[in-house]
Amino acid sequence: MLINLSLKYPRTVIFLTIIVTAVLSFQFPKIKIDTDPENMLARDEPVRVFHNQVKKEFGINEMIVLGILREDGIFHRDTLRKIKEITDSIKHIKGVISDDILSLSVTNNVIASGGTLRVRPPLFKLPDTDGEVESLKKEILDNPLFRDRLVSSDGRGAAIYIPIESKDIAHEVAQEIRRIIKPLEGKEKFYMAGLPLAEDTFGAEMFRQMAIVAPLAGGFLMLILLIIFRRIMLVLPAMIVAMLSVIWTMGAMIGLGFTVHIMSSMIPVFLMPIAVCDSVHVLSDFYEHYKGKDRSGVIRDVFRSLFRPMLYTSLTTAVGFANLAWAKIPPVRVFGLFVALGVLSAWLLSVTFLPAFLSIIKERRLRGLEKVKSSSRVLAVLSDISISKSKAVVIVGAALLVVALYGVTTLRVNDNPVKWFKKSHPIRVADTVLNRIIGGTYISYLVFEGSAPDDMKRPDVVSYMDKLQSYLHSHHLVGKTTSIADVVKRINYVLHDQDASYERVPESRQLIGQYLFLFLMSSKPDELDNLVDYDYKKANLWVQLRSGDNRDMTAVVRSVENYVKDNPLPEGISIKWSGLPYLNIVWQKLMVSGMLKATIGSYWVVFILLIVLFRSFWWAIIAILPLSFSIIFSYGLIGFAGKDYDMPIAVCSTLTLGLGIDFAIHFCQRFRAYFKESGDFNKTMQWVTKGEPTVAIARNAIVVGLGFLPLVLATLTPYVTVGLFFGSLALFAGITTIFFLPALIETFKGKLI
Numbered sequence: 001m002l003i004n005l006s007l008k009y010p011r012t013v014i015f016l017t018i019i020v021t022a023v024l025s026f027q028f029p030k031i032k033i034d035t036d037p038e039n040m041l042a043r044d045e046p047v048r049v050f051h052n053q054v055k056k057e058f059g060i061n062e063m064i065v066l067g068i069l070r071e072d073g074i075f076h077r078d079t080l081r082k083i084k085e086i087t088d089s090i091k092h093i094k095g096v097i098s099d100d101i102l103s104l105s106v107t108n109n110v111i112a113s114g115g116t117l118r119v120r121p122p123l124f125k126l127p128d129t130d131g132e133v134e135s136l137k138k139e140i141l142d143n144p145l146f147r148d149r150l151v152s153s154d155g156r157g158a159a160i161y162i163p164i165e166s167k168d169i170a171h172e173v174a175q176e177i178r179r180i181i182k183p184l185e186g187k188e189k190f191y192m193a194g195l196p197l198a199e200d201t202f203g204a205e206m207f208r209q210m211a212i213v214a215p216l217a218g219g220f221l222m223l224i225l226l227i228i229f230r231r232i233m234l235v236l237p238a239m240i241v242a243m244l245s246v247i248w249t250m251g252a253m254i255g256l257g258f259t260v261h262i263m264s265s266m267i268p269v270f271l272m273p274i275a276v277c278d279s280v281h282v283l284s285d286f287y288e289h290y291k292g293k294d295r296s297g298v299i300r301d302v303f304r305s306l307f308r309p310m311l312y313t314s315l316t317t318a319v320g321f322a323n324l325a326w327a328k329i330p331p332v333r334v335f336g337l338f339v340a341l342g343v344l345s346a347w348l349l350s351v352t353f354l355p356a357f358l359s360i361i362k363e364r365r366l367r368g369l370e371k372v373k374s375s376s377r378v379l380a381v382l383s384d385i386s387i388s389k390s391k392a393v394v395i396v397g398a399a400l401l402v403v404a405l406y407g408v409t410t411l412r413v414n415d416n417p418v419k420w421f422k423k424s425h426p427i428r429v430a431d432t433v434l435n436r437i438i439g440g441t442y443i444s445y446l447v448f449e450g451s452a453p454d455d456m457k458r459p460d461v462v463s464y465m466d467k468l469q470s471y472l473h474s475h476h477l478v479g480k481t482t483s484i485a486d487v488v489k490r491i492n493y494v495l496h497d498q499d500a501s502y503e504r505v506p507e508s509r510q511l512i513g514q515y516l517f518l519f520l521m522s523s524k525p526d527e528l529d530n531l532v533d534y535d536y537k538k539a540n541l542w543v544q545l546r547s548g549d550n551r552d553m554t555a556v557v558r559s560v561e562n563y564v565k566d567n568p569l570p571e572g573i574s575i576k577w578s579g580l581p582y583l584n585i586v587w588q589k590l591m592v593s594g595m596l597k598a599t600i601g602s603y604w605v606v607f608i609l610l611i612v613l614f615r616s617f618w619w620a621i622i623a624i625l626p627l628s629f630s631i632i633f634s635y636g637l638i639g640f641a642g643k644d645y646d647m648p649i650a651v652c653s654t655l656t657l658g659l660g661i662d663f664a665i666h667f668c669q670r671f672r673a674y675f676k677e678s679g680d681f682n683k684t685m686q687w688v689t690k691g692e693p694t695v696a697i698a699r700n701a702i703v704v705g706l707g708f709l710p711l712v713l714a715t716l717t718p719y720v721t722v723g724l725f726f727g728s729l730a731l732f733a734g735i736t737t738i739f740f741l742p743a744l745i746e747t748f749k750g751k752l753i
Contacts, residue, residue, distance in 0.1 A: 002351045003303045007296050010356035017353045021244055024251025034259040035203025036167055037417060038580070040329050040587035047578075047586045054447055054578040058540045059529040061097055061163035062196035062580070064170055065441045066090075066177060067434040069189045073155045075137040080104075081126055082184050083158055089180045090162055095169040100530075102161035104150055108523050109143055110487070112494040119523040122146070142498075145490060148439040148480045149544070157437035170200035191430035193441045195548060195580045198418045198427050205716060206265055213714045214268055217723075218243070221276065221707035228699050229287055237357040238279035241349045245275040249342035253334070261331040262718075263651060269711070269722050270339055273704040273730070274317060275346035277662050278310050280703055282354055284696035299355050307351065309669040312613045313662045314347035319609070320602035327594035329587060335651070336598070379698060379738065383689035386742040393743035397736075401629055407636025414551040414644040415588050420717050431548075439480025440544035444553065444579035446560065451572035453535040457512045460570045462488055463505045465541060471563050472543060477552050480544040484516075484531045491515040545581060550588050553581040588647070595650045606661055614668065618751040622744050623664040626736035633736075634729050648721040652729075663697045663737035671745070681753060689742050701734025 006013045041048045054060065066086070070079055084105040091098035101107075105123040112118065122140050127133045137155060140146050151158045164173050174192055181190045218239065225235040246268045253264065285302040321343065324336020386393055421428045434441050448456065448465065455461060466485040472478045489503055492515065496502035506512055520527060532539045545552060557577060569575065606627075610620035638649065670693040675684040688694060704726060711723025745752060 003300060003307070003355050006352045006356040007299060007359050010359045013352050013356040014360075017244065017349070021247055024248050024255065027251045027255035031254050032257075032259045033203060033207070034261050035199060035206065037199055037262070037587065038167075038583055039261065040331055040591065041583065042328070042330055045586075047583060050576060051578045051583055054445055054540070057533050057538065058445075058531070059100070059526070060445070060540075061100065061165065062167050062170070063194055063443065064162040064164060064174060064177070064192060064197050065194045065434060065438075066160040066162060066181075067157055067191040067193070067430065067437065068159070069157045069191065069433065069437060070187050071156065072187070074151065074158045074188075075133055075155055077127060077133060078186075079188055080123060080133070080136075082188065083160070084123055084126060086177075086180055086184065087160055090160065090177060093173055093176045095165045095173050097163040097165060099526075100163040102150060102159075104140065104146070104158060107146075107150060108527060109139065109146065110490045110494055110519065111139070112497070117491065117495060117518050117522050119519060119527075143490065145482065145486050149482065150438075152437040154437075157434075159434070159438045164196065167196040167200055168203075170194075170196040171204045172200075174201070189433075191433050193418075193427065193430040193434045195417060195442065195584075198421070198431070201427055202262070202417065202420050202716065206262065209714045209716050209719060210265065210268065213711055213719060216710040216713070217269075217708050218272070220710050221272070221703065224703050224707055225276075225280070228703070229283060231287075233361045234283050234287060237354050238276055238283060240357070241279050241346060241354060242272045242275040244349055244353070245271050245342050245346040248345045249338055252341060253338045258334050258338075261334070263331045263335040263647075264338065266648075266651065266718070266722060267335065267339055267342065269708070269719065269726075271342040271346065273708065273726055274343055275349075276703060276707070277700050278314070278347060278350040279354060280700045281306055281310065281666060281696050282350065284699050285692055286358060288692050288695070296359060299358055303351065303355065305670065305673060306666075308613070309666045310347060310350060312609060312669075313665050314343055316606045316609050316661050316665070318343040319605050320599075323598040323602045323605065324594070326601070327598060328590045329594060332591065332594060379694055380690050382739050383686075383694070383742060386739050387685060387689070387746050390743040390746035393740060394747050397629065397740045397743070401632060404629075404633045404636030407639035408632060410639035411635065411645045412551065413588070413592055414549050415584065415646040416548040416550065417584070418548050419646075422715050422717060422720075425715055435479070435546040438544075440478070440546040442545040442548040442553070442581045444543045444545065444556075444577060444581045446541040446543055447576050447578060448539040448541065449574050449576070450537050453537050454509075454513070455572065456484060456532055456536040456539040457509050457516070458570065459505060459507050459509055459512060461539075461573055462512060464567075464570055464573070465539065466505050467567070468560070468563060469541070472556075472560070475556060475559055477545055477547055477556055478543060479546045480542075482531070482542040482544075484528065484539050487519060487528065487531065488512055488515055491519055543579075548581055548584075550581075550585040553585050557582070557585075591647065591650050592645070610661075610665070613665070614672065616752070618748070619668060619672070622741070622748065622752065623661070623668045625744060626664045626733065626741050627661045629736045629740065630729060630732040633732050634725065637728065638725075643721075646721075648718040649725065652722060652725045663700065663733050664741060666697060667693055667737050667741055675753075681749065685742065685746070689738075694738055697734060697737055701730050701738075704730035705734065 038048065068074060068079070068083060074080070083103065087101060087103040087105045090096055090101065104121065106121050108119045109122045110117065110119055122136060127136050140151055141155065147153055149159070162173070164170055174197055177192065222235055222239050225238055226232060229235055249267060249271060254260070282302060285306060286298060289302060290298050318340040321336045322340040325333050327333055327336065418428060418431045431441060448461065450456060450461065462485045465483045466489065469481040469483060469485065472481050485505060488505055492506055493503040516528070530540060543556065545556060564575070607620055607624055610623050611617055614620055614623070667688065671684060671688045674687055675681065678684055706727065708723045708726045711719045714720055
């Protein structure tokens, strides 16, 4: 019905398509962008609620870390002057919380003079002589609160921690900081890092990259189609269908008020290969059959044979993505539902707009198609081997499957937003340098909570913190820890004339309280807000990691759990993690488990749909085996390559079902339809494997396999991953369908015929 209407009223169909496209295009100015991975978690997710509570109670804000590196050391008057000037200038940047900046020129040091406690920044004034510089160096490096935090142990580097009002201004603030440090460049090298900066910069570059790489991928895709079909008028409708599918989907999502998150920004990349697949099948058959006469009749014949497999491939793909609606991560749900909508939109356009467009192409644009013949020597050779050596091919396939399964077992679940940039990107370079010279740019918080006020003044509690910090410092991933215990030990040390035997936690609760009171009286009243709450019922232990990998954060968490198991917490005390690195491991666990459940659920739904489509359990088994092989082989290859199972790979796992089953459905459905007419198994096998169906599948595999290679040119690794994964999956799915599927049908024909 849809085909007949499109052929009868082609211009009306095209006009209505333009109207729908225009309406949805007008929604794009309403776009709202969210690049914060924190929003991968629902707002009422317990770990996120606690994270926000910790930030509020301890006055913590997300930070950008500015590193200053000088090979012969930062303790030179010109470099110290620059550190002070930069700090003073950063205070005036909009969005920076100036009172909470941590720097040598504003962060207080604890010293004693004549038995009196003095609290002031070490760089409160610039040194005038070399002797003063040496004295300053000794003062700073002697203080564990500064060492490996504000200055490296070897004195070559310094750090300024810049708190910002919200993560979504990190990139903007970083741009202002670059303008401040640019005129000061000399012997010093400047680096900026931190998760908030990485996440916000990714968002800023994400759409810029898509604006460059997506058209490049589309152009390359168009070039491949042009080489295959040799007619621009046959290539245009395929590209238009892909483009309209993206516009319709993104327009609907934006128009309905959904935010474009990191995941949903990848919807265009996911939709294009799916949309192109159906078009290539249609155009391939039209390309082979059209002989210059009765164009409408040829189009009807093409869709008569392709309508059912196109419908079922679209349904199976849409169901696969729609299953993500059950995921616990909000952006994943949105992503899944709208990709499903996009898949169905692509199908609708393929059965309405595509036949309408083909029917109005001028005849002179199609001259020469009558000479086209469907043939391929390579496919003929593969077909002969697959059929004549079917059992051997099946055995080899089973052996390769075992090898691939081993590769899957080597997969490592891991992610790190900083690694969404290529190694040469300034963010990635800064991350590497700063995590080498200071304690770490990945800051997590371990919150101690007591059962009564002043519990954080108890000697057993403060001593426990101190011992836990010593244990953490022995961990190769932990570069620095800071807590109220460090402040208490420092005061005890300086008030006893820097006697090393007093660099410890006092055994008196009253003395600890007096030390903290003295400290606050000598400094600002809110000086300890980041480390302890107002009534001393809670304390915050800062843990700086040198790596932001989720598996590394997980290793540190487990290490603390083991320590607590062997060394029970003081009575009435509990601990709980917070901070961006910890949030990242939580949402990754939810994503991996959610994607796995969705993929398994979709797999069974696809299998049931195949039984309904073929009305045969055995045909459904045969059709789903190549899909299983291509999925396992793709992930096995990732495992052998040492690539982490990260967010892009997890997202791609949902696409494997739709893209992988497409070829098998077309092959099996057309085999069954031709066999029903001819009744000759061998003749059917020869036609399917050497004729139009396999030629169309091969073209699709080439188009999708090669068409998205331009994505590897992106500076953002998720797009590189998606491009490579799409390509390998399409090629594996094509090979398994063309080579292994005929062998399976030949080997088990007794069950099928």
